Each structure stands twice: as C-alpha cells, then as structure tokens.
Amino acid sequence: MSDHITEIVVFSVLFLLVSGMGFVAARWRAPQDMAHLDEWGLGGRSFGGWITWFLIGGDLYTAYTFVAVPALIFGAGAAGFFAVPYTVIIYPMFFLILIRLWSVSHRHGFVTPADFVRTRFGSPTLALLVAITGIVATMPYIALQLVGIESVLKTMGVTGDSAIARHLPIIIAFAILAAYTYQSGLRAPALIAFVKDTLIYIVIIVAVLYLPYKLGGWGSIFDAADKKFQASAAPGDGIILNANNQVQYITLALGSALALFLYPHSITGVLASKNRNVIKRNMSALPAYSLLLGLIALLGYMAISAGVKPLPGSKAGSLDSNTVVPLLFDQQFPSWFAGIAFAAIGIGALVPAAIMSIAAANLFTRNIYKEYIKPDATHAQEASVSKVASLVVKLGAVAFIVFLDPQFSIDLQLIGGVVILQTAPAVALGLYTRWMHRGALIAGWAAGMALALWMLWDIPNAVTKRAHFGGSAFPLKDFGFDTPKTIYVGFVAVAVNVLVAVIVTFILRATKTPDGVDGTRPDDYFADEGDPRLEKSRVTPDAVASST
Amino acid sequence: MAEPVSSPPPAARTDRSPWNWLLVVPIVVPLLVPLYNHDSPRLGGFPTFYWLQLAFILIGVITTSVVYRMTRRPGPAAKPTEAAPAAGDSDE
Numbered sequence: 252m253s254d255h256i257t258e259i260v261v262f263s264v265l266f267l268l269v270s271g272m273g274f275v276a277a278r279w280r281a282p283q284d285m286a287h288l289d290e291w292g293l294g295g296r297s298f299g300g301w302i303t304w305f306l307i308g309g310d311l312y313t314a315y316t317f318v319a320v321p322a323l324i325f326g327a328g329a330a331g332f333f334a335v336p337y338t339v340i341i342y343p344m345f346f347l348i349l350i351r352l353w354s355v356s357h358r359h360g361f362v363t364p365a366d367f368v369r370t371r372f373g374s375p376t377l378a379l380l381v382a383i384t385g386i387v388a389t390m391p392y393i394a395l396q397l398v399g400i401e402s403v404l405k406t407m408g409v410t411g412d413s414a415i416a417r418h419l420p421i422i423i424a425f426a427i428l429a430a431y432t433y434q435s436g437l438r439a440p441a442l443i444a445f446v447k448d449t450l451i452y453i454v455i456i457v458a459v460l461y462l463p464y465k466l467g468g469w470g471s472i473f474d475a476a477d478k479k480f481q482a483s484a485a486p487g488d489g490i491i492l493n494a495n496n497q498v499q500y501i502t503l504a505l506g507s508a509l510a511l512f513l514y515p516h517s518i519t520g521v522l523a524s525k526n527r528n529v530i531k532r533n534m535s536a537l538p539a540y541s542l543l544l545g546l547i548a549l550l551g552y553m554a555i556s557a558g559v560k561p562l563p564g565s566k567a568g569s570l571d572s573n574t575v576v577p578l579l580f581d582q583q584f585p586s587w588f589a590g591i592a593f594a595a596i597g598i599g600a601l602v603p604a605a606i607m608s609i610a611a612a613n614l615f616t617r618n619i620y621k622e623y624i625k626p627d628a629t630h631a632q633e634a635s636v637s638k639v640a641s642l643v644v645k646l647g648a649v650a651f652i653v654f655l656d657p658q659f660s661i662d663l664q665l666i667g668g669v670v671i672l673q674t675a676p677a678v679a680l681g682l683y684t685r686w687m688h689r690g691a692l693i694a695g696w697a698a699g700m701a702l703a704l705w706m707l708w709d710i711p712n713a714v715t716k717r718a719h720f721g722g723s724a725f726p727l728k729d730f731g732f733d734t735p736k737t738i739y740v741g742f743v744a745v746a747v748n749v750l751v752a753v754i755v756t757f758i759l760r761a762t763k764t765p766d767g768v769d770g771t772r773p774d775d776y777f778a779d780e781g782d783p784r785l786e787k788s789r790v791t792p793d794a795v796a797s798s799t
Numbered sequence: 800m801a802e803p804v805s806s807p808p809p810a811a812r813t814d815r816s817p818w819n820w821l822l823v824v825p826i827v828v829p830l831l832v833p834l835y836n837h838d839s840p841r842l843g844g845f846p847t848f849y850w851l852q853l854a855f856i857l858i859g860v861i862t863t864s865v866v867y868r869m870t871r872r873p874g875p876a877a878k879p880t881e882a883a884p885a886a887g888d889s890d891e
Contacts (some may be wrong), residue, residue, distance in 0.1 A: 329848055332848070335829075336830065336852060339825055339855050340825060343863060346863055346866065351814075463844075469844030470841065473841075473844060473849075491838055497832045500832060501830040504829065528867075531871075534863045534867070535863040535864040541859070542853065545852070776814075777813060
C-alpha cells in the first residue's frame with residue numbers, strides 16, 4: 252500500500268471535498284419547503300442549461316462506463332466501441348421523444364415514467380409493472396458504480412483479507428453518499444457533477460494528448476492492438492468488426508440507446524430541467540460527453556500498447572479486466588496525477604449512484620406506496636418516504652457487492668438493460684399514441700420479459716466457461732437460422748413485445764374489453780414552462796393525481 | 800398517430816415540423832456499419848472505424864442544433880404571444 256500513498260491522499264482529499272459539497276447542496280438554490288417530492292426528488296424542477304448539462308452528463312456517463320468500456324475494448328476490440336454510436340443516436344431520440352414526456356409531466360406533476368403510464372392508460376397495474384421493472388433494472392446499476400470504485404481501490408492496493416475489510420472503504424463511501432443524498436436530494440449530485448466532470452475532462456484531455464506521445468503515436472497504438480487480436484485465439488476480436496458481430500453491434504447500439512432513455516435515472520435528470528428549450532439545447536451540447544467517452548474507450552488500446560496486465564479477479568485464476576484503466580494511469584503518470592484520475596472515477600460513481608437511488612425511491616413512493624399503501628399521503632410524507640427508500644436502495648446495492656460475486660451485479664445489469672427495454676411500448680410509444688390497449692401492453696410486457704430472460708439464460712460464455720447468462724449477444728442459430736451471426740437480446744425481445752401488444756390490442760378491441768381512460772390531452776405533450784393551466788394543477792395536485 | 804380524443808384539442812399547439820426529419824440522419828447513419836468498418840484510410844493514425852464514428856458525433860451536434868434553431872418557439876421569458884408571426888413556422 253505504501254507505494255500508493257500519494258494517490259490515496261489525493262483521492263481521499265478530493266473525495267472528502269465533494270462529500271462536504273453534497274451536504275452544503277441542501278442550501279444551494281434552496282427552496283422554501285424541502286418537504287415535497289418535486290424539491291427533494293427533482294431539484295425543484297428548476298435546473299437551467301448548465302446544471303442540466305452537468306447533471307445529465309454525470310448521470311448517463313457513469314464511473315462504471317468509464318471503467319468497463321475501455322475494459323471491453325481492451326478485451327474484444329472494435330465491438331466495445333458500440334458506446335460511441337450508442338451515445339450519438341440517443342440525443343436525437345431524447346430530442347424527439349423525451350421532450351414530450353417532459354411536457355406532459357410538467358403539466359400533470361408526474362415524477363416518474365410510471366406516473367405517466369398510470370394517467371395515460373388509466374391502469375395502476377401497468378404503472379406498477381413499469382415501476383417494478385425500473386427498480387429492478389436500477390438496483391444492479393447502482394451496485395456497478397461500486398464495482399467502478401473498487402477497481403480504483405484495488406489498483407491503489409487498498410484491499411484486505413476478509414470480505415468486510417476489503418469492502419470497508421466502499422461501505423464508508425456509500426454511507427457518506429447516503430447521508431447527503433438523504434439530506435439534499437437531487438441537488439447533491441447536481442452540485443457534485445460540476446467537480447466530477449471537470450476532473451474527468453481534465454484527466455482525459457491530458458491522457459489522450461500525453462499517452463500517444465509517450466507510446467509512439469496513435470498509429471502504433473492501433474497497430475499494437477491489431478497485433479494482439481491477430482495473435483489471440485478468440486474469434487470475435489479485432490480492431491474492426493467481422494462478419495458475425497455487425498448485427499450485434501448495431502442492435503446493441505440502438506437497443507442500449509432505447510434502454511438508456513427508459514432508465515428511471517435518465518428520466519429524473521430530464522424532468523429536473525426547467526423548460527423545453529433547456530432540454531433541446533442540451534441535446535446539442537451533451538455529445539461533448541460522447542466524444543469524451545470515445546476517447547476514454549481508446550484508453551483500452553493504450554493499455555494494450557503499454558503492456559498493462561489486469562489484476563487478478565475475485566476468483567482464483569480469473570482476471571479483473573476493469574482494472575486496466577486505473578492500472579494504465581498508475582503506470583504511466585506521476586502518482587499525484589493518477590490520484591486525481593482515481594478521484595475522478597470514484598466521484599464519478601457517486602453522481603449516478605445518487606441519481607439512480609433517488610429515481611428508484613421516487614418510483615417506490617409514487618407508484619407503490621402512494622398507489623397501494625397510503626393513497627392519501629401528503630407531499631411531506633411522500634418526500635420522507637422517498638428519502639428513506641433511497642437509503643434502502645443504497646443499502647441493497649452495498650449488500651450486492653459485499654455478499655455476492657461482483658460478476659453477479661454485472662450479469663444483473665446486463666439483464667437490467669434488456670428488461671427496462673420492455674417498458675418501451677408503454678412509455679415511449681405511449682407518448683405518441685394511445686392506440687394500444689392497457690391489457691395488451693401488459694401482455695406485451697410479459698411476453699417480452701419471458702423471451703428476454705430465456706434468451707439471456709441460453710447464452711453461454713466461452714471465456715468465463717459459464718453455460719448461462721454469458722452476455723447479450725444471442726446466436727441466431729439458436730432460432731434455427733443457419734448462420735454464426737449474433738443479435739442483441741433486448742432488440743428481439745422488444746420487437747416481440749410490440750408485436751404481442753398490437754395483436755392483443757386487436758383482440759381486446761374486437762371483444763370490446765373495457766380500456767382505461769386517458770387522463771392526458773394532445774395539447775399536454777407540448778406544454779412548456781409558464782403554461783397557464785399549470786398553476787391550477789399545482790394548487791390541487793392531488794385532484795390531478797386522483798382524477799383518473 | 801391518430802389519437803382517440805373525446806374532446807377537440809383546445810389550441811392548435813404542436814411540435815410537428817419538417818425539420819424534425821433531419822434528426823433521422825444522426826439516428827440512422829451511425830448504424831450503417833459498411834460505411835465505417837474499414838481500417839484505411841487512416842486519419843492521424845486512427846483507422847476509419849474510429850475517426851469516422853467519432854465524426855458522427857459532429858453530425859449529431861449539427862443536426863440537433865439546426866432543428867432546435869429552426870423549430871424554436873418564442874421562449875417562455877418572452878410574452879406568450881401565440882399568434883406572433885415567429886410562431887408560424889412551427890405550426891404546419
């Protein structure tokens with residue numbers, strides 16, 4: 252541990268600094284009354300362009316992304332670069348689709364996507380399914396942020412023999428995070444995001460200028476990677492795609508983009524902005540993070556070129572490829588700068604973890620607690636239930652990491668991306684059309700979910716020698732096609748989901764099964780800040796919530 | 800997009816615009832693998848696969864900026880004059 256003392260000091264100082272900021276955030280842009288879910292859970296729905304940029308950027312590009320994407324590139328090459336097309340196509344989608352969710356949520360005071368589904372389709376059951384799907388998908392995602400922090404701690408040599416000793420730093424870090432999220436709500440990650448992203452941008456800009464210079468230029472970095480993949484026996488790797496993983500590449504990019512904007516935490520970030528223009532302008536500014544991510548991804552090749560050897564994993568004989576980026580910084584930079592890089596990753600885990608826990612807590616409060624347990628809950632009660640729920644969610648995430656193999660969280664997150672996609676027909680298509688029957692959407696969800704879980708179960712992993720849940724690339728030959736090509740599971744499952752929803756809608760319409768009442772009007776989807784009808788609904792929000 | 804509505808919408812407010820079609824470009828182009836799945840020509844040492852996909856980020860920025868500017872409604876800070884001529888191009 253002594254070799255890393257400078258890194259540990261720099262890391263700790265920066266970490267404590269932002270923790271202090273997290274507590275101060277409660278007073279930042281302070282509301283008159285924090286005891287309201289709009290304040291605690293959505294930062295007062297008041298964030299302007301800059302805050303939104305840092306908040307959504309810090310939200311979508313998580314510490315795990317920064318560690319796992321280069322690790323994927325390090326291991327598999329071009330296939331890992333899907334993160335770039337994925338984060339290009341997401342913004343036009345946000346621009347066209349999520350903007351409508353913002354408007355209708357602003358008009359009706361929705362806090363979660365399930366709130367919208369409930370009012371749109373008049374179905375608390377469908378809303379419950381959307382809420383549970385959201386919570387289930389988010390929990391392992393929070394746990395993965397801990398995997399991000401752990402990769403850094405491991406590189407700094409902060410490890411112990413027993414499970415508790417090894418995880419103590421993470422438990423402390425998450426306890427601090429839980430405390431200031433409890434107190435400050437969404438304002439905490441919004442304020443911390445400024446520091447986190449500034450650090451990340453500085454670190455990455457320095458790295459992509461200095462490392463190629465040190466490693467003999469970009470050309471030789473790519474050549475070194477090419478040589479490694481030529482020599483390896485694995486069939487799917489290489490610095491460009493091969494004939495068999497191209498379909499997987501584009502369906503994964505498209506499916507991940509769809510999944511990302513259905514994740515409760517992205518929606519929380521969007522709903523916290525103050526008007527439509529803030530969101531639309533941000534869709535031109537947020538791609539700066541995509542460029543950053545593209546460059547971070549290439550750190551994986553730099554690690555190959557620099558001869559980085561990943562640290563051992565939790566099981567004997569396995570390698571923890573998530574340590575390649577921390578190791579690269581540890582080996583190539585002076586220790587004080589490596590310390591800053593590690594702090595950037597560590598703090599980078601806190602921002603999304605906070606937003607995700609808030610988003611999951613809001614789902615629980617609005618769509619389970621208020622719907623089924625205490626329908627007459629006041630705004631103050633909603634806010635306090637959400638605060639407690641956010642603690643429970645984080646406790647759950649820590650338990651995942653401490654008591655289970657981290658690989659389990661990675662598998663669950665993979666499943667999470669696929670299952671959250673199954674809410675697309677209700678949430679995303681629902682923003683455009685009320686044509687589908689509420690019963691049909693439930694049927695589609697069930698079909699998509701069942702198919703997705705079967706497909707994921709069916710996928711083996713040759714590298715880790717596991718028979719099931721080995722990845723998201725489904726071999727088309729298992730459907731009976733005579734081809735070695737693979738496809739992204741979520742994409743197939745959501746297509747089936749939509750198909751079932753359409754067919755069942757025809758059946759339910761033909762049998763004249765009663766459908767729910769649509770509580771929204773076409774005009775609601777274009778509402779903006781200062782909407783004249785908004786003031787009325789804000790005076791009696793309970794009337795709006797119970798009117799359906 | 801025919802929505803079954805019981806009462807006619809109160810105001811002809813919409814975000815439909817022909818400019819929105821421009822946003823199909825940054826959604827579709829990054830998915831056209833044959834376009835960029837090559838090593839050469841290299842640019843500054845980057846194989847085509849990498850520099851071209853990074854360049855697509857720029858397409859995303861340009862198209863969303865253009866669509867934002869062309870479909871912008873008078874901001875909420877300005878007086879909500881729905882009948883102003885500036886609002887004309889967003890209502891088609």
